[in-house]
Structure formats: structure tokens, C-alpha cells
Amino acid sequence: MDEKQRISELRQQLHEHNYKYYVLNAPTISDQAFDFMMHELQDLEAKYPKMDDPNSPTKRVGSDLNSEFKQVAHKYPMLSLANTYNEQDVEEWFEQVARGLMGEEFEVCCELKYDGLSISLTYVDGQLVQGVTRGDGIHGDDVTENVKTIRAIPLVLSGNDYPHEFEMRGEILMPWKVFEQLNAEREANEEPLFANPRNAASGTLKSLNSRLVASRHLDSYLYYMLGEQLPTDGHYENMMKAKHWGFKISAGMRKVKSLQQIYDFIKHWDTERKNLPIATDGIVLKVNSLRQQRALGYTAKSPRWAIAYKFKAERACTKLVEVTYQVGRTGAVTPVANMEPVKLAGTTVKRATLNNADFIKSFDLHVGDYVYVEKGGEIIPKIVGVALDKRPADAKPISFITHCPECGTPLARYEGEAAYYCPNDTACPPQIKGRIEHFIARKAMNIDSIGPETVDDYYRRGLIHNAADLYNITVQDINGAGNREKSALKIVRGIASSKQVPFERVVFALGIRFVGETSARLIARHFKNIDALMEASLQDLTEVEGVGEVIAKSVIAYFSNPINKEIVARLRNYGLQMALSEEQQAGSSDKLTGKSIVISGVFTHHSRDEYKALIEQNGGKNVGSISGKTSFVLAGDNMGPSKLEKAERLGVPIISEDDFLKMIE
Numbered sequence: 245m246d247e248k249q250r251i252s253e254l255r256q257q258l259h260e261h262n263y264k265y266y267v268l269n270a271p272t273i274s275d276q277a278f279d280f281m282m283h284e285l286q287d288l289e290a291k292y293p294k295m296d297d298p299n300s301p302t303k304r305v306g307s308d309l310n311s312e313f314k315q316v317a318h319k320y321p322m323l324s325l326a327n328t329y330n331e332q333d334v335e336e337w338f339e340q341v342a343r344g345l346m347g348e349e350f351e352v353c354c355e356l357k358y359d360g361l362s363i364s365l366t367y368v369d370g371q372l373v374q375g376v377t378r379g380d381g382i383h384g385d386d387v388t389e390n391v392k393t394i395r396a397i398p399l400v401l402s403g404n405d406y407p408h409e410f411e412m413r414g415e416i417l418m419p420w421k422v423f424e425q426l427n428a429e430r431e432a433n434e435e436p437l438f439a440n441p442r443n444a445a446s447g448t449l450k451s452l453n454s455r456l457v458a459s460r461h462l463d464s465y466l467y468y469m470l471g472e473q474l475p476t477d478g479h480y481e482n483m484m485k486a487k488h489w490g491f492k493i494s495a496g497m498r499k500v501k502s503l504q505q506i507y508d509f510i511k512h513w514d515t516e517r518k519n520l521p522i523a524t525d526g527i528v529l530k531v532n533s534l535r536q537q538r539a540l541g542y543t544a545k546s547p548r549w550a551i552a553y554k555f556k557a558e559r560a561c562t563k564l565v566e567v568t569y570q571v572g573r574t575g576a577v578t579p580v581a582n583m584e585p586v587k588l589a590g591t592t593v594k595r596a597t598l599n600n601a602d603f604i605k606s607f608d609l610h611v612g613d614y615v616y617v618e619k620g621g622e623i624i625p626k627i628v629g630v631a632l633d634k635r636p637a638d639a640k641p642i643s644f645i646t647h648c649p650e651c652g653t654p655l656a657r658y659e660g661e662a663a664y665y666c667p668n669d670t671a672c673p674p675q676i677k678g679r680i681e682h683f684i685a686r687k688a689m690n691i692d693s694i695g696p697e698t699v700d701d702y703y704r705r706g707l708i709h710n711a712a713d714l715y716n717i718t719v720q721d722i723n724g725a726g727n728r729e730k731s732a733l734k735i736v737r738g739i740a741s742s743k744q745v746p747f748e749r750v751v752f753a754l755g756i757r758f759v760g761e762t763s764a765r766l767i768a769r770h771f772k773n774i775d776a777l778m779e780a781s782l783q784d785l786t787e788v789e790g791v792g793e794v795i796a797k798s799v800i801a802y803f804s805n806p807i808n809k810e811i812v813a814r815l816r817n818y819g820l821q822m823a824l825s826e827e828q829q830a831g832s833s834d835k836l837t838g839k840s841i842v843i844s845g846v847f848t849h850h851s852r853d854e855y856k857a858l859i860e861q862n863g864g865k866n867v868g869s870i871s872g873k874t875s876f877v878l879a880g881d882n883m884g885p886s887k888l889e890k891a892e893r894l895g896v897p898i899i900s901e902d903d904f905l906k907m908i909e
């Protein structure tokens with residue numbers, strides 16, 4: 245690939261990672277990996293100035309705007325910070341500042357870089373009047389109501405020497421403890437886990453439910469003051485004032501004059517930060533005088549008077565004690581490293597995924613080895629290296645198992661896939677339990693009166709072997725298993741009420757390999773009932789838009805297995821929905837087939853969810869953000885200004901509520 249192509253590739257990938265990080269709060273790569281890609285792009289753009297693009301991720305802050313909130317313009321833009329991972333760059337920045345100030349003396353304020361999401365708070369006459377997220381830097385989401393639930397943020401200031409009107413900027417954080425509890429709860433409820441406290445804090449602050457926000461115990465540190473009449477010209481001095489007015493400010497802020505003092509500060513906090521109750525990812529250096537800050541100014545994306553020095557991803561070294569193997573719902577076997585517990589970036593880790601046999605081979609891992617672990621974008625830490633010099637004499641190479649640890653069946657490996665599978669899908673316990681757990685999951689049959697533990701229990705007691713058995717369970721069965729009558733009744737009722745779940749979710753619940761929520765919906769809408777689906781040929785299936793050969797083959801294989809046929813027949817007898825409802829059949833059309841539609845603003849005739857349903861019923865797809873591929877925006881009142889601007893820039897048509905309803909009439 246040539247370097248110009250690489251520029252476009254990096255831009256596209258960084259846009260995507262920004263979206264996952266800021267909007268979905270679910271990054272898939274580590275911050276360090278993201279920053280390295282960003283630095284690569286910066287270097288390449290400097291080399292090819294002709295490829296300049298004002299929309300490049302190097303020029304704009306990643307946007308966390310969310311159309312559910314009212315958007316407001318920032319009085320002063322909210323930018324990012326230039327960042328680096330090495331001290332050399334800090335030195336360069338220091339020299340640049342000195343040159344920029346033409347030899348004038350200056351002080352630098354050193355402070356911790358909190359790893360949360362930024363917030364702008366406006367105070368008028370000592371009262372909090374508004375809390376806004378960074379958004380795209382120009383506009384932010386108004387989250388005032390949520391901000392008010394955070395105890396660390398004063399609603400009314402103490403003292404009487406604060407300016408009539410001013411803005412405080414800071415970071416909203418979720419303490420490690422709260423984060424660990426939250427993830428433990430989510431794990432128990434089978435909800436997706438947050439990768440880190442930053443994403444959890446952001447997901448929480450963007451909740452539409454202020455009571456939920458209050459229950460999450462967010463914390464906040466404030467680190468910058470803006471306004472027309474600030475108490476002093478010194479950033480540090482202003483922060484000390486802020487402290488008296490009731491704000492929580494950065495721990496251990498220090499004013500220094502030399503590079504050596506900066507390095508000392510970095511060194512101190514690189515270890516000391518591990519004792520803090522909240523996440524930090526570096527330190528921030530700011531020229532202290534506001535007058536000098538104005539003299540140095542800004543680039544498109546960040547101030548020239550500040551820089552962030554980021555700590556390298558924390559890495560721990562610990563002993564690999566044992567490798568165990570997990571068999572998933574599809575039979576895929578995942579090796580897991582069990583290690584001596586070690587503290588890593590705020591939490592204790594004792595397990596890491598080993599992915600597959602190739603991964604183990606690539607590190608030539610031995611049991612007894614000392615391994616380096618890091619946290620990436622994912623929740624489970626990963627092994628990034630082996631300390632070969634510490635390998636004990638009795639360490640043994642890991643030999644991948646040849647038989648399923650659960651049922652003893654010889655493992656198989658399919659062409660083109662890295663994983664080994666247990667092919668015994670009808671009798672291998674974790675596969676059976678996994679399928680039942682999938683069947684009852686929220687997005688499938690939504691039977692929330694039972695969870696994975698209950699499934700495990702019933703399976704061990706011989707009450708269930710497949711999803712259909714669930715509908716056979718009686719109160720007596722459960723009582724026999726030691727439950728109280730009341731909860732037994734609740735369970736049986738919960739199972740019975742799932743019979744109303746629509747056909748498309750029944751198709752998803754069957755757990756046909758490769759058939760996710762969306763393809764299940766497409767298939768259900770196309771074939772309309774289970775008989776037509778079971779009779780469908782490979783060609784019939786691949787004709788469904790969005791269904792490829794892999795899915796089609798898997799559907800055929802599923803329905804040609806007599807065991808599955810019997811399960812489906814029993815589910816039908818128990819009264820599950822095996823066809824689209826009349827309403828769905830009547831209301832459905834393909835008027836919007838192939839169209840990607842963004843919904844934005846406030847509507848009068850229908851709710852947002854109803855519009856989503858209408859789009860889907862007519863074969864369209866509702867997508868979250870505007871791109872070149874968007875067919876049109878269905879816009880109500882108060883469409884966010886940044887969305888409007890984006891739609892106009894990309895030439896995406898904007899359709900009113902009335903016109904949309906005519907369109908699908």
C-alpha cells in the first residue's frame with residue numbers, strides 16, 4: 245500500500261474507533277494503539293500537505309454528540325490536548341513554549357490527567373446553571389439534570405469572591421470500586437461489560453434517566469476556569485480559589501519552572517497513581533499564566549500552551565499456573581491462562597484469554613512461564629510477552645487438548661478457522677446449556693425469570709435438555725428442586741409469557757449458527773412463517789437481502805437435523821409464535837428496502853421508537869449516525885445543528901415527518 249492510501253485508511257479507521265469510543269462507549273482497541281495510529285497519520289499528513297482534509301481525525305475532536313439531548317453551543321470551544329508517550333516530546337514542547345514566549349520566563353503547572361469524560365459547568369451568581377459535554381468541541385449535549393446528581397459538583401458555591409458568571413471545566417469519572425461493582429452486576433445479568441471506567445462514566449452520564457445516574461456514584465475533578473473576570477492571571481492560583489468555592493481539584497497540582505521538575509513529577513505519579521481510587525492516564529502540563537496562554541494560542545484541535553504526557557499501558561508480570569479450556573455455545577474451544585493474581589491498572593487479574601492454538605504457539609508458551617499482561621480495549625487482559633529469562637527448568641510446553649474437556653469427543657478444526665471445535669453439538673453439556681441460555685436471553689425470548697445459574701441447575705437435575713423442555717417445567721418440578729412456591733410460580737409464568745414473543749425473535753432464539761438478531765429479522769420477514777423457512781432452499785435463502793451463503797448453509801444444516809426439527813415442532817405445540825403476526829404482515833412492505841435512515845429531532849405524530857418500527861416494517865434500516873451512505877434523515881423539530889450541518893455537507897436529503905408518512909402510506 246502506498247502512503248497516500250495509508251492516509252485514507254488511517255482516517256477511516258480512526259473515525260470508526262472514535263465512533264465506537266465516544267458514541268457506543270465500547271472501544272475495540274487500546275488507547276495506546278489508537279494514539280499510535282493517530283501519530284502515524286499526523287506524520288503522514290505532514291509529509292503530504294496536499295492531502296489535507298479539514299475533517300481528518302487529526303483536526304477535530306472525536307464527537308460524543310447524542311441526538312437524545314438538547315445541544316447547546318459552547319461559549320469557548322472545548323478542545324483536546326496534544327499527547328505524547330515520551331519525554332523527548334515534552335522537552336520539545338517546553339522549548340517551543342520558550343520560543344513562542346520569546347524568552348520570557350514562564351511557569352508550568354503540572355497536574356494529573358484524569359481518564360473520564362470532559363464536562364463544562366456554567367455558574368451564574370454562584371449557582372450551577374448548566375452542564376454540557378464536550379460534544380464535537382463546538383456544540384455539546386446539555387446534561388445538566390444528570391450533572392446535578394453528582395455529589396462532587398457543587399450546586400451552590402461557598403464564599404463571595406467568585407465572578408458573576410464563569411465556566412469550570414473538568415472530568416467526570418467513575419471510581420474503580422463502583423466500576424468493578426457495576427461490571428459484576430452486569431455480568432450476573434448477562435449484559436455487556438464496560439471496557440474501562442471512562443466508558444462506563446460516559447455511558448452513565450449519557451443516560452436519559454437521572455435516577456440511574458445518581459445511583460452510579462460518579463465523581464468529578466475540575467481542572468480549568470474560563471470567563472471574562474477571573475480572580476487572577478494564574479491558572480494554579482485560580483484553581484486554589486475554586487477549591488475554596490467548593491470544587492474538587494486535581495490532587496497534587498504543582499507549579500514548576502524546569503524540565504527536571506516536570507520529569508520528577510511524572511516519575512512520582514507514574515507509581516503513585518496506582519493508589520488513587522480513580523483512573524488516570526497521564527499528566528497534563530499547562531503554561532500557568534493566562535496571558536501567556538493567550539499569547540501561545542491554539543491549533544485546530546488543541547492548545548499550544550498545554551500537553552499531555554501519557555503513561556504507557558500498565559503491564560504486569562505474573563506466573564502462568566495452568567491452562568484451562570472453555571467450550572462455548574457453538575462448540576468453539578477457547579484456551580484460558582490461569583495466572584497468579586496480580587494487580588493491573590486498578591483491578592486484580594488472574595485470567596487472560598489465549599485466543600487459540602496459534603496464539604499459544606506464537607509465544608511458545610510454557611506452563612510455569614512468567615508472562616506479561618496488559619489491558620487492551622477489551623475487558624479480559626491479554627498476554628503480550630513472555631519473560632524467557634525467568635522460565636523455570638521444569639516449565640512444560642502447552643500441548644493443546646485433543647478431546648473436548650466436557651464430553652470427551654475428539655476436537656475438529658474447520659478450514660480457514662483458527663479455533664478448534666467440539667463437534668458433538670447435540671450432547672455436549674456446555675453447548676446445550678449455552679443454547680438454552682441464548683434462547684432465554686433478553687434479545688431472544690426474554691425469559692428473565694431464570695438466569696444461567698438456574699439453567700445450569702435444571703440441566704443438572706435432568707429437567708431440561710433443550711429449549712423446548714422449558715415449556716414443560718411445572719411448579720412441582722421446581723419445588724422438587726428446592727425452590728419456594730412463589731418463586732416457582734414466577735418462573736413458570738415467566739416462561740409461559742414468552743409465548744407472545746414475535747416470530748423474528750423466535751428465529752433468533754433458535755440459536756442457528758451465524759444467524760444474529762438482524763439476519764433473523766430479515767429471514768423471518770421474508771419467509772413469514774416457520775414452514776416456509778424450513779422448506780427454503782439454499783437459493784431461496786441467499787435471495788434474501790443481507791443473507792449470504794454462510795448464513796444460508798447454516799440455516800439449511802440446522803433444519804435438516806432431525807433433533808432440531810423435533811425441538812421446533814414441540815415449540816410450535818407449546819404455542820410459540822411461528823409466523824409473523826397479522827399486523828406485521830399487513831403493515832409490512834418493501835418500500836424502504838435498501839435504505840439507511842437516520843432519525844433525528846422531536847416528533848408529533850409518532851414516537852421515535854414507533855418510527856424505528858415503521859422503518860423496519862417497510863424494509864428499511866435505522867442507523868445511528870449520518871454518513872455518505874445514509875439515504876435520508878427523518879427529521880422532526882429541533883434536529884441537532886451538527887447533524888443538520890453534516891447532512892447538508894454530505895448532501896443527504898432531510899425528510900419531514902409528514903412526507904415520510906406519505907412515502908410509506
Ligand SMILES: NC(=O)c1ccc[n+]([C@@H]2O[C@H](COP(=O)([O-])OP(=O)(O)OC[C@H]3O[C@@H](n4cnc5c(N)ncnc54)[C@H](O)[C@@H]3O)[C@@H](O)[C@H]2O)c1
Nearest residue numbers: 261262265271273274275278324325356357358362467528
Ligand atoms: N481506544 C479507542 O478506540 C479510542 C478511540 C478514540 C479515542 N481514544 C482515546 O481518547 C483520546 C482522545 O480523547 P480526547 O480528545 O478526550 O483526548 P485525551 O483524553 O487524550 O486528552 C484531552 C482530555 O483530557 C481530559 N483531562 C483530564 N485531566 C485533565 C487536566 N488536568 N487538564 C486538562 N484536561 C484534562 C480532558 O477531558 C480533555 O478533553 C485518544 O488519545 C485515545 O487515547 C481511544
Ligand SMILES: [Zn+2]
Nearest residue numbers: 648651666672
Ligand atoms: Zn464437547
